Amino acid sequence: MEIVVRAAVLYFFLLLLFRAAGKRTLAQITVFDVVLLFVIGEVAGPAILAGEASLTAAALAVVTLVGLDVGLSLVKRSSKTIDRLLDGVPVVVVKDGRPDREAMHRERVDTDDVLAAARQSRGLDRMEAIEVAVLERGGQISVIPR
């Protein structure tokens, strides 16, 4: 019975919290967002299952993490420098069908990764068919065909 109540309380609490935080909060845009989601899961889980763990302590920890995320998103909105510092910048890895070897080497991306993204997103199977490929801030590769 207690587990049902605790789980329900936490469910509605998290639902309200993430509605308040906005659509882009922890939308798995960057690797860090994914890490943060795991951490929140680790914090919230014991509060449901373990009788000794405090629901309030879990709520405090989760609100702190989400609050920091919302706060930093507001800071990033007002400062491009901080935005770039915290989330990085997109990097062009292929231009006019030609791979930028240095960028790919530094970002640890190879031509197979680019071609896989090109096949999956655009149905392209040749490097020459790519106008631009960009390694996005979240680690995905966007492909624009010629």
Added chain:
Amino acid sequence: MTARALRAGREARREWSGERLGQACIAAFLAAALVGVFGGGPLGSAVVRGDGGVSVEYERFTRRGRPQSLTVAVPAAFAPGGRLQVRISAPFLERVERLEVSPPPVEEWSENGERWFVFAASGGTARLRFRFEHERAGLARARLAVAERRPVAVSQLVYP
């Protein structure tokens, strides 16, 4: 602009207002946590003073299962014959667990809804520490007294 687009715009603005309100609540919640409304912090602890310089230091806000202590400072004048008697309302002690008293009492008994603790006084102000964890959430009220003196009231808000 179509009626549907206008309605969508209104709904979006309502949602943004809700989000702003929610984010203000998040900020208020965090500010409250930092000042100690959920335990710890400057507002988290309190001191009450009783007759003759007796004082009780305790956590005003706490959480279930969180180890904490309630410290009673008693001037030497309250220990005639080297024996210091402290009594605490039994209902308060019934809702706590893992109670540890330091220094250990030399004698202990229950009487008229109160728990009596007798300590060997060694001169100077005695500092008696009761360590415990709250077993359940809610408002925990205690009445604490030295010997037959007027009790001081202590109340703790225990979060789940």
